[in-house]
Amino acid sequence: MTSLIARLAAVLVAFATTLMLASCTSASDGHTDQEHSDEPAISGQPAGYNADDVAFATNMIPHHEQAVELSALVPDRSTNPELKALAEQISKAQEPEIRTMQVLLVQWKENPDADTGHGGHQGHGGAMEGMVDDATMAKLQTLSGPEFDTLWLQSMIAHHQGAIEMARAELANGENVDAKRLAQTIVDTQQAEIDQMNQMLRG
Numbered sequence: 001m002t003s004l005i006a007r008l009a010a011v012l013v014a015f016a017t018t019l020m021l022a023s024c025t026s027a028s029d030g031h032t033d034q035e036h037s038d039e040p041a042i043s044g045q046p047a048g049y050n051a052d053d054v055a056f057a058t059n060m061i062p063h064h065e066q067a068v069e070l071s072a073l074v075p076d077r078s079t080n081p082e083l084k085a086l087a088e089q090i091s092k093a094q095e096p097e098i099r100t101m102q103v104l105l106v107q108w109k110e111n112p113d114a115d116t117g118h119g120g121h122q123g124h125g126g127a128m129e130g131m132v133d134d135a136t137m138a139k140l141q142t143l144s145g146p147e148f149d150t151l152w153l154q155s156m157i158a159h160h161q162g163a164i165e166m167a168r169a170e171l172a173n174g175e176n177v178d179a180k181r182l183a184q185t186i187v188d189t190q191q192a193e194i195d196q197m198n199q200m201l202r203g
Helices: 002-035 051-072 081-109 112-116 134-142 145-173 177-202
Strands: none
Touching: 051 081, 051 134, 051 145, 051 177, 081 145, 081 177, 134 145, 145 177
């Protein structure tokens, strides 16, 4: 009788252990699913930034917004499938980056030192590099076909080159880990796109 009770107790303990492990695994899986997101990952730590970081994000947001605006001109004006795919790629890359920089600026605004940092605004304080002027934007809206493609590629190459210059300045002078990681991504991504666009211009 004692042996039977002991065996039953052992079975119950094993069953309870199995239920606990299954519960832990399920909770772990649910947590993992929640962590997957299409949004760019940032550390969420506003400390450790300087005025160059603030200026980089402040200037790069409208710079990216113009790239998205330029990309939106393509579907109705170009018949080149490669150009259309590139424009879509640029928008999909830069829209999340805009959101990342907006989040960073919100975080930094919580720290009053953001506006009185280490005097780094000089590196970014002038006109944003590579911005397409109003006359060129207006002309692009009147063109279509190969003429549009050529001017668009020339404009976007210059625009990307400006973004890379701004990003390299951030890498040299910035302090924030998230901002510098984004700057490196901009350099890598946009240089590859410049190479592609130059090849497209050469035909």
